[in-house]
Amino acid sequence: MNRVEGRVKVTGLATYAAEYPVEAVAYAYPVQSLVAKGRIVRVHDAEAREMPGVLAVLSCEDPPRLAEDADAELALFQSRDVAYRGQIVAAVVAGTYENARAAAAAVRVEYDPDDHDVALRSDHPGFYRPDVVNPDYPSDTVKGDVEAGLAGAAASVDVTYSTPVLHNNPMEPHAAVAVWDPEGRLLVYDSTQGASPDRDTIAQTFGLPREDVRVVSRHVGGGFGAKGSTRPHAVLAALAARAAGRPVKIALTRQQMFDVTGYRTPTIQRLRLGADAGGRLTAVEHVAYEQSSTLVEFAEQTATPARVMYATPALRTAHRLVRLDVATPSWMRAPGECPGMYALESAMDELACALGMDPVELRVVNDADAEPEGGLPFSSRNLVMCLREGARRFGWRHRDPEPGVRREGEWLVGTGVAASTYPARRRPARAFAFVRDGDYVVQVAAADIGTGARTALVRIAADALGVPPDQVHVELGDSDLPEAPVAGGSMGTASWGSAVVRACEELKRGDGKEGRADTTDEVGNDARLARHAFGAQFAEVRVSSVTGEVRVPRLLGVFAAGRIVDPQLARSQFIGGMTMGLGMALMEETLTDEEFGGFLRRDLAQYHVPACADVPHVEAVWLDEQDGELNPMGSKGIGEIGIVGTAAAIGNAVHHATGHRVRDLPLTPVKILSRF
Amino acid sequence: MDITLKVNGTPHAVDVDPRMSLLDLLRERLGLIGAKKGCDHGQCGACTVLIDGRRANACLALAVAVDGSEVTTVEGLAKGDDLHPLQAAFIEHDAFQCGYCTPGQLCSAVAMLGEPGPSAVTDDLALDPELTPEEIRERMSGNLCRCGAYVNIVKAIAEAAP
Ligand code: FES
Numbered sequence: 149m150n151r152v153e154g155r156v157k158v159t160g161l162a163t164y165a166a167e168y169p170v171e172a173v174a175y176a177y178p179v180q181s182l183v184a185k186g187r188i189v190r191v192h193d194a195e196a197r198e199m200p201g202v203l204a205v206l207s208c209e210d211p212p213r214l215a216e217d218a219d220a221e222l223a224l225f226q227s228r229d230v231a232y233r234g235q236i237v238a239a240v241v242a243g244t245y246e247n248a249r250a251a252a253a254a255v256r257v258e259y260d261p262d263d264h265d266v267a268l269r270s271d272h273p274g275f276y277r278p279d280v281v282n283p284d285y286p287s288d289t290v291k292g293d294v295e296a297g298l299a300g301a302a303a304s305v306d307v308t309y310s311t312p313v314l315h316n317n318p319m320e321p322h323a324a325v326a327v328w329d330p331e332g333r334l335l336v337y338d339s340t341q342g343a344s345p346d347r348d349t350i351a352q353t354f355g356l357p358r359e360d361v362r363v364v365s366r367h368v369g370g371g372f373g374a375k376g377s378t379r380p381h382a383v384l385a386a387l388a389a390r391a392a393g394r395p396v397k398i399a400l401t402r403q404q405m406f407d408v409t410g411y412r413t414p415t416i417q418r419l420r421l422g423a424d425a426g427g428r429l430t431a432v433e434h435v436a437y438e439q440s441s442t443l444v445e446f447a448e449q450t451a452t453p454a455r456v457m458y459a460t461p462a463l464r465t466a467h468r469l470v471r472l473d474v475a476t477p478s479w480m481r482a483p484g485e486c487p488g489m490y491a492l493e494s495a496m497d498e499l500a501c502a503l504g505m506d507p508v509e510l511r512v513v514n515d516a517d518a519e520p521e522g523g524l525p526f527s528s529r530n531l532v533m534c535l536r537e538g539a540r541r542f543g544w545r546h547r548d549p550e551p552g553v554r555r556e557g558e559w560l561v562g563t564g565v566a567a568s569t570y571p572a573r574r575r576p577a578r579a580f581a582f583v584r585d586g587d588y589v590v591q592v593a594a595a596d597i598g599t600g601a602r603t604a605l606v607r608i609a610a611d612a613l614g615v616p617p618d619q620v621h622v623e624l625g626d627s628d629l630p631e632a633p634v635a636g637g638s639m640g641t642a643s644w645g646s647a648v649v650r651a652c653e654e655l656k657r658g659d660g661k662e663g664r665a666d667t668t669d670e671v672g673n674d675a676r677l678a679r680h681a682f683g684a685q686f687a688e689v690r691v692s693s694v695t696g697e698v699r700v701p702r703l704l705g706v707f708a709a710g711r712i713v714d715p716q717l718a719r720s721q722f723i724g725g726m727t728m729g730l731g732m733a734l735m736e737e738t739l740t741d742e743e744f745g746g747f748l749r750r751d752l753a754q755y756h757v758p759a760c761a762d763v764p765h766v767e768a769v770w771l772d773e774q775d776g777e778l779n780p781m782g783s784k785g786i787g788e789i790g791i792v793g794t795a796a797a798i799g800n801a802v803h804h805a806t807g808h809r810v811r812d813l814p815l816t817p818v819k820i821l822s823r824f
Numbered sequence: 825m826d827i828t829l830k831v832n833g834t835p836h837a838v839d840v841d842p843r844m845s846l847l848d849l850l851r852e853r854l855g856l857i858g859a860k861k862g863c864d865h866g867q868c869g870a871c872t873v874l875i876d877g878r879r880a881n882a883c884l885a886l887a888v889a890v891d892g893s894e895v896t897t898v899e900g901l902a903k904g905d906d907l908h909p910l911q912a913a914f915i916e917h918d919a920f921q922c923g924y925c926t927p928g929q930l931c932s933a934v935a936m937l938g939e940p941g942p943s944a945v946t947d948d949l950a951l952d953p954e955l956t957p958e959e960i961r962e963r964m965s966g967n968l969c970r971c972g973a974y975v976n977i978v979k980a981i982a983e984a985a986p
């Protein structure tokens with residue numbers, strides 16, 4: 149079965165947020181702060197107001213009305229304080245995009261600047277322990293005696309890894325069209341990963357009852373977390389529409405996206421691992437240093453995968469945060485697991501080298517039969533099978549462990565392995581199923597951001613109803629539909645699917661005409677278990693000894709993620725995640741401008757994402773995993789696990805190829821060459 | 825400024841702002857939303873259309889500069905209800921996820937298949953190269969896909985190639 153919306157996507161008819169035909173729409177264009185910290189003395193907008201077609205200028209000179217408890221990143225124009233370079237400090241509304249952009253360039257903002265502090269460094273005096281890390285884990289955990297475990301170890305490593313600022317960069321820039329009706333109700337076409345939560349946040353920001361706000365987002369051009377929470381563009385569109393008395397469209401530029409739509413925090417991670425002569429871990433310590441803004445505490449859960457991965461008598465994990473004059477970091481594909489597993493799985497490779505042990509075997513002997521931190525039993529855990537199956541498919545047993553010895557002309561060749569993991573959660577959702585013209589319609593305010601949610605839910609509903617998929621129509625992407633959680637945390641399908649199954653069961657049980665479901669009680673009664681997907685990734689690399697360039701001719705991922713709802717969609721999700729992981733390994737990096745604040749490389753010519761020629765062969769397969777403790781589908785989320793471990797597998801392969809360990813992503817030619 | 829152009833065979837006479845790009849003309853004035861804006865700087869390929877048969881970034885062309893041209897967008901690839909073979913192959917191979925890069929990939933591929941001559945990865949410069957997966961990857965690298973559908977895009981194009 150192909151994607152149900154395939155045809156509208158290949159014919160150019162699918163409507164993304166900026167593309168709804170709206171009568172008399174005007175355009176807003178933001179003005180961004182040029183200082184990283186300070187106060188706005190005056191916004192000079194007289195010239196802009198005189199320019200052709202200008203309908204309104206918004207700024208703190210005449211603060212528009214917003215709720216007092218609005219999120220600090222969304223409380224546009226409410227304060228004269230600047231928290232980071234690139235923050236939206238004014239905006240112009242005009243009848244055409246060209247006029248709005250030109251007038252925005254004519255707005256001059258006068259600042260009283262302060263000294264700023266924007267660089268994450270391991271000796272920053274401002275580090276503190278947050279109360280919790282995302283979404284609600286303890287910041288620190290301790291079990292056993294790490295120092296004793298390290299002291300008694302036959303081999304140990306003490307290494308520091310770092311990862312840069314990363315930007316999600318979905319292909320569709322964040323956009324919104326806001327329309328107020330005469331009764332003061334607001335309709336927003338928004339690029340969002342969740343119509344219901346976006347509606348709630350917008351309503352709260354404007355102090356409106358939820359019933360007076362509707363968010364529509366039928367197609368979303370990728371998100372990867374960047375559209376997981378309400379972004380300032382949506383608030384700006386609604387403010388601008390109120391000021392101009394007309395519907396207003398805003399589409400952020402690629403450059404503006406870097407500043408105001410979130411990013412993955414840079415991390416500095418110290419790993420200390422010890423093992424006995426047989427490779428059994430005696431101690432694991434993972435401490436993560438990361439940043440947030442002065443506006444909002446966002447504490448990425450970077451060290452949490454160590455609480456899940458390997459059996460050890462001594463385990464300490466900790467997070468330290470510093471608040472800098474930067475934009476607030478946010479969700480990016482596998483927040484926490486992705487950077488954390490890069491460091492942990494690289495350090496495991498170093499430990500294997502120190503022990504003289506095969507890195508697959510090291511992971512196998514340390515497999516855990518209960519969650520290492522806390523001891524909760526796993527609902528299912530097939531990491532070892534993934535490693536074994538991957539090793540078999542990849543031809544791992546022919547591998548010579550010696551680093552830096554395989555040369556083909558200028559190219560050094562190596563292979564590497566790393567494990568993957570991601571939690572399998574679900575949240576309450578509602579759904580409504582009914583019969584229309586002899587077919588079945590299923591409604592749920594889910595989001596399809598490219599995951600294939602529509603198609604997966606058609607399959608799930610068809611299974612539950614016992615009818616062919618072409619008799620089922622799924623409606624999603626609208627907050628007027630039954631309430632549903634965000635497409636995030638790899639829990640979309642699990643959450644929405646649970647509600648869809650229950651609604652379909654209700655329909656069958658009742659009059660056969662309609663059925664409703666709300667899974668709040670069901671989800672609340674889920675047994676306390678450790679639920680995680682696992683995987684193993686294998687990479688082959690070729691490293692040029694002349695240029696330092698790294699090529700990845702082969703990537704293989706083997707995953708154990710419960711029952712796979714739709715093989716074609718799943719494969720696309722896995723390889724998509726792995727491809728993004730390849731970008732993280734080799735090229736993706738936003739620089740922080742220490743002199744002026746804000747970011748450098750704010751476009752796709754400088755922030756490199758993988759292009760077609762970078763991705764020759766990516767293969768994803770999965771095990772048939774049965775787990776009755778998840779949800780009615782027996783599925784675990786798959787949107788994020790694909791990116792977890794890829795960068796470590798590639799980095800480990802680069803070490804195997806060259807004999808050099810680069811502990812600082814991305815693995816650019818200059819870093820590699822400097823080791824030769 | 826007054827210009828005339830044909831888009832997908834339909835003639836248009838429009839009065840455009842001299843600062844307006846062809847991409848904004850299509851999307852904001854002509855209601856053709858197929859060509860996407862991913863960067864507005866010629867860096868992503870989402871806006872790729874055919875201008876007089878050649879692939880081009882619509883964000884880098886000023887509307888006034890295409891006065892008198894024939895433009896084909898993704899909306900013009902299918903013949904009525906019959907999809908272009910590349911469109912059908914993209915669906916069959918799941919060569920997209922979010923679909924935002926897809927119109928650009930499709931227009932780019934349509935033109936690419938008709939482009940003669942060697943590329944940076946062609947071994948024998950004297951011959952018209954065979955369309956190997958490596959050639960397809962090289963020739964399609966101006967079209968970014970953040971969803972990472974490249975593996976499937978290459979398969980789809982290889983299948984649809986004549
Ligand atoms: S929008 Fe034209 S190349 Fe990106």
Ligand code: FES
Pocket residue numbers: 319369370598919920921922923924925926968969970971972973
């Ligand atoms: S399908 Fe989403 S960017 Fe290509």
